[in-house]
Amino acid sequence: VLDPQRPLPRGLMVWLLVLVAGGWLFLGVLEDVVSADPIVYAGQSLHQVLQHLRTPIGDRVMIVITELGDPIVALALVAAVLAWLLWRRAWRDASYWLAAVGFGELVVAMIKAGLHVPRPDSFAAVATSYSFPSGHASMSTVIFGFLAVLVAPALHAGWRWTPYALAALLVVAIAFSRLYLGAHWLSDTIGGLVLGVAVAIMAWAPLAVRLHEERLRRSLAFEARRGPDSLDE
DSSP states (O other), X not given: OOOTTSOOOHHHHHHHHHHHHHHHHHHHHHHHHHHTOHHHHHHHHHHHHHHHHOOHHHHHHHHHHHHTTXXXXXXXXXXHHHHHHHHTTOHHHHHHHHHHHHHHHHHHHHHHHHHOOOOOGGGGGGOOSOOSSOHHHHHHHHHXXXXXXXXXXXXXXXXXXXXXXXXXXXXXXXXXXXXXXXXXOHHHHHHHHHHHHHHHHHHHHHHHHHHHHHHHHHXXXXXXXXOGGGGGO
């Protein structure tokens, strides 16, 4: 970051700042959950409001949406993307893809096991794990966010925003479905979202740096082949 001989692109610097901000926000939410600060009471109030607003049609729609973040669906998507990357012989992309998913799952599992935050009472009967952070929110952010990073460079410059927009839409919809169905508290989904963003950026940043350095080396090699006279043009 500080080396003038290897300047990083502005976009990467922005994402690194987002990483710092996301980590700070996650720690803030974590502290609020542990100390039962106002976000816990706000989450309880929101939970009660959403449970009173539920309808049979709304339940069916939200169940379909929440299934997009189900571990079985996520595992199938991870395997499909891994097979695609291996078929393209994109070994480095495949390793970062596995690192992002594996690290995300590990962090979520460790935090859940360490805090033992209970699920909302309306969901406790079918709950199989603890509540904070939301695994659906965090892992959908990691998977869809990192997938957008892999897909966007293959698109025309004017359309590279579409994978990110689609990923954000899916992630927000899945996170809201967890709140609507009473599967998580507000703090769970916020914590899961920012944790997922942080993990995705941590996995993507080294790959972005390597790609940037490769482009710099190719540019320098091209200038060297052109010769010193090209500097006067």
